[in-house]
Amino acid sequence: MQQNDSMMRLDRFLSGESEMTRSEVKKKIKSGLVEVNGITALRPEQKINPSSDEILIGGKQVKAAGMVYLMLNKPQGVLSVTEDRRARTVLDLIAQPYARKLFPAGRLDKDTEGLLLLTNDGMLVHRLISPSRHVWKIYFAVVEGEMTKAHEDMFLGGMEIGEKHPTLPAVMRRLSIDGDFLWSIEKESGEGAGQRETEALPSGLSLRMRQICSESLTLGDYSRCGEGQSLCAVALREGKFHQVKRMFETVGGKVIFLKRLAIGSLTLDRELAPGAYRPLTARELRELYEEANTVRVEEP
Template identity: 45%
Template sequence: MKESMRLDKYLADMGVGTRSEVKGLIKKGKIQVNGTIANDYSRKIIVGTDVIMYAGEEITYLEYEYFMLNKPAGVLSATEDKHAKTVLDLLTTSKRKDLFPVGRLDKDTEGLLLITNDGALSHALLSPKKHVDKMYYAKVEGMVTEQDVEAFAEGLQMDEEWRAMPAKLKILVQDTISEITLVIQEGKFHQVKRMFEVVGKKVIFLKRLSMGPLQLDEKLMPGEYRKLTEEELQKLKESHS
């Protein structure tokens, strides 16, 4: 059985306007349903069957949207902020108005961020019980050693109450500025930076490369985004079903 919903909710969900703005458009005869002008904002629409038109365009209903963003530094992983640009400000082609970032990256951290309105998928990816791998690339001030690799693999004692889960540290460049990849399964506040502080080093650049089976598209420049492919979405859902 196909879902039905009020016309004003349908249009508001798809970003045509707020509920009150949408009602105004309907009163002015700006909305058509199945080729005739709609005049009742409370009428029921059969999603996927009825054809809704506004300004010469068909308004198709999307229950969920999924975007991969290459988050740039200097942007907040938040839905809104009065003083700073957020990741949602970068999404100019989304239909839904209830999108949110799945987890967060620090303001100065770059890389993969999934943005959606699918709460169930978000919960599955962020749940500590699911142990979802998250891979980061970092530049680190200080010589990263095999001792660090072993310490990360054992799980670092972060403070009196928190011992980090075992993490996979791989050294790419070993120098005064080292380059590494790190796979963790947690996502605590400033976690990667704090882990390196425990071993006496400082992260000076951080970028997330993957989250579960989802890998950052190398073609996306910082600040660019695209919809997830069907294959990517299927892999995400299968990995947490």
């Protein structure tokens, strides 16, 4: 039986819509102070529908705040967490009263820039970051060392990076200094004829990567590349610890700059400077939800 996606745990809803912690909410429920549709709640894990159920604490109704969806261009030096006593977090960048109710959809390393979705929509976040759903993420990397077609093939075949299982097939494409894909230039000149995407990868992924690079990268991004370094775009559908950096290290490269450009259908707005954010458009949100609801679930 398929569960309604709008349902959520009672204690999670109440802690998100009040100043109480989850443990404080559980004490209220245990004391019989919480009602759902006129019936005293007995279990913190009770499922409720925030949009249709009437929830009371001590006789006062608790209503769900509207869902918020923000696109942030995360700068370097900021943590992708909701709270940290020693360093700035992504929520410190949000000058809105609802900021503390938001959380990031996944994480970026402290020294990584780029696209981060901030929201209070837990169901969407779960669908986007669940390891079993394999939502594609696209990155731009400046790498110390010369990357070749052989390295592209290594990404495509999956590789051992010290985890229990090898990485899933990923796509790495080298970029020229003017933003074009080197593999396509080689193909036009008769080289690289063996380069192809496997059945494990969606058709058109390379073209989407090329489009995203042209739409999201700035001249400042390209100018980060120096002598003896390579510009690369990477698409992967999992999120192992430091995965992009570790994959390049495995093939003899070292990432010196990393920027996420896309999560599924959501693409970083080039007009957003590092640290800036904006609400998702209706189209962006609709496409993101369509993708989150239709992506194929695979066994890890």
